[in-house]
Amino acid sequence: MAFDTEHEPGVAPKPPAETAGFRLNHTMLRVKDPQRSLDYYSRVFGMRLLRKLDFPEMQFSLYFLAKLDDGEQPPEDVAERTQWTFSQRGILELTHNWGSEEKTDFSYHDGNAEPQGFGHICFAVPDLDAAVRWFDSNDVDYVKRPEQGKMKNVAFVKDPDGYWIEIVEPARLGKLGQS
Amino acid sequence: MAFDTEHEPGVAPKPPAETAGFRLNHTMLRVKDPQRSLDYYSRVFGMRLLRKLDFPEMQFSLYFLAKLDDGEQPPEDVAERTQWTFSQRGILELTHNWGSEEKTDFSYHDGNAEPQGFGHICFAVPDLDAAVRWFDSNDVDYVKRPEQGKMKNVAFVKDPDGYWIEIVEPARLGKLGQS
Numbered sequence: 222m223a224f225d226t227e228h229e230p231g232v233a234p235k236p237p238a239e240t241a242g243f244r245l246n247h248t249m250l251r252v253k254d255p256q257r258s259l260d261y262y263s264r265v266f267g268m269r270l271l272r273k274l275d276f277p278e279m280q281f282s283l284y285f286l287a288k289l290d291d292g293e294q295p296p297e298d299v300a301e302r303t304q305w306t307f308s309q310r311g312i313l314e315l316t317h318n319w320g321s322e323e324k325t326d327f328s329y330h331d332g333n334a335e336p337q338g339f340g341h342i343c344f345a346v347p348d349l350d351a352a353v354r355w356f357d358s359n360d361v362d363y364v365k366r367p368e369q370g371k372m373k374n375v376a377f378v379k380d381p382d383g384y385w386i387e388i389v390e391p392a393r394l395g396k397l398g399q400s
Numbered sequence: 401m402a403f404d405t406e407h408e409p410g411v412a413p414k415p416p417a418e419t420a421g422f423r424l425n426h427t428m429l430r431v432k433d434p435q436r437s438l439d440y441y442s443r444v445f446g447m448r449l450l451r452k453l454d455f456p457e458m459q460f461s462l463y464f465l466a467k468l469d470d471g472e473q474p475p476e477d478v479a480e481r482t483q484w485t486f487s488q489r490g491i492l493e494l495t496h497n498w499g500s501e502e503k504t505d506f507s508y509h510d511g512n513a514e515p516q517g518f519g520h521i522c523f524a525v526p527d528l529d530a531a532v533r534w535f536d537s538n539d540v541d542y543v544k545r546p547e548q549g550k551m552k553n554v555a556f557v558k559d560p561d562g563y564w565i566e567i568v569e570p571a572r573l574g575k576l577g578q579s
Contacts, residue, residue, distance in 0.1 A: 231438030240446025259410030267419025310490030339518030
């Protein structure tokens with residue numbers, strides 16, 4: 222196969238054999254208050270909490286969440302489910318440093334204010350209008366509603382720590398970048 | 401199904417119907433020099449560049465990469481491939497603000513130095529020892545080699561902008577969190 226992107230400067234001609242089986246598994250974000258974040262991601266985005274890992278010696282906990290498709294069934298057995306979790310794509314890992322939820326003046330950095338770096342995570346949704354109605358009924362904060370700005374087919378909402386979440390409907394994006 | 405994590409404070413009892421079809425599609429990171437980042441992610445991690453989107457008016461470009469499994473075949477047609485790209489899990493989006501590669505004193509923030517926020521992305525690999533040999537043969541920088549620190553089954557490498565990439569072998573992690 223040959224993509225139109227194949228000759229972009231820097232791009233290797235084909236994936237080296239040594240990278241066979243590599244998978245982009247997860248993205249880790251630190252969160253101030255896990256109860257609030259778990260409510261948000263499990264209720265507003267329908268994610269399931271697959272595993273919680275506690276590290277009492279280092280005073281932190283890790284929460285691994287996935288948005289499962291209908292019928293997708295992770296193993297019930299904990300060890301198998303841990304292995305399954307680390308074998309998927311599209312996992313969200315939330316890190317809670319114990320006690321951060323008690324600190325009144327504390328917040329994490331969203332990566333979009335200075336100093337910039339990380340930008341956002343993105344959810345694909347089957348129907349952007351229905352998703353916006355759902356977010357509105359859940360009082361979700363927006364960075365940009367679909368009707369704001371230049372890109373009418375894209376919304377950005379904020380999670381409880383202020384991290385940006387892009388919302389797209391793939392069927393509306395086919396023409397993107399083709400003028 | 402009932403996970404051991406189901407009664408964690410904050411977790412919704414089940415995914416709301418309104419979230420059916422939602423998928424965690426991508427994570428966006430800003431990069432200083434796309435040629436260097438494309439070389440790194442396509443060569444060292446075997447990712448394919450699925451789409452490049454240029455926004456001349458706003459002076460930036462977006463690069464969407466995926467680590468495909470053997471036999472996975474995205475559409476050749478550009479519009480179909482764009483739609484396919486936004487329908488997947490585990491996509492990496494790199495944002496290049498034009499000209500950043502020319503700025504000698506410029507760098508992005510990795511989220512792990514202060515102010516903290518975003519932590520890392522993670523690749524699952526089928527064989528951690530083989531992956532470490534591969535990274536070593538490519539002169540990849542480490543945050544932590546597997547043998548360093550407490551977690552011997554986990555490595556962290558750095559991408560060209562200093563973003564952390566965790567490396568795990570799922571089969572070694574089944575016991576994690578079960579002492």
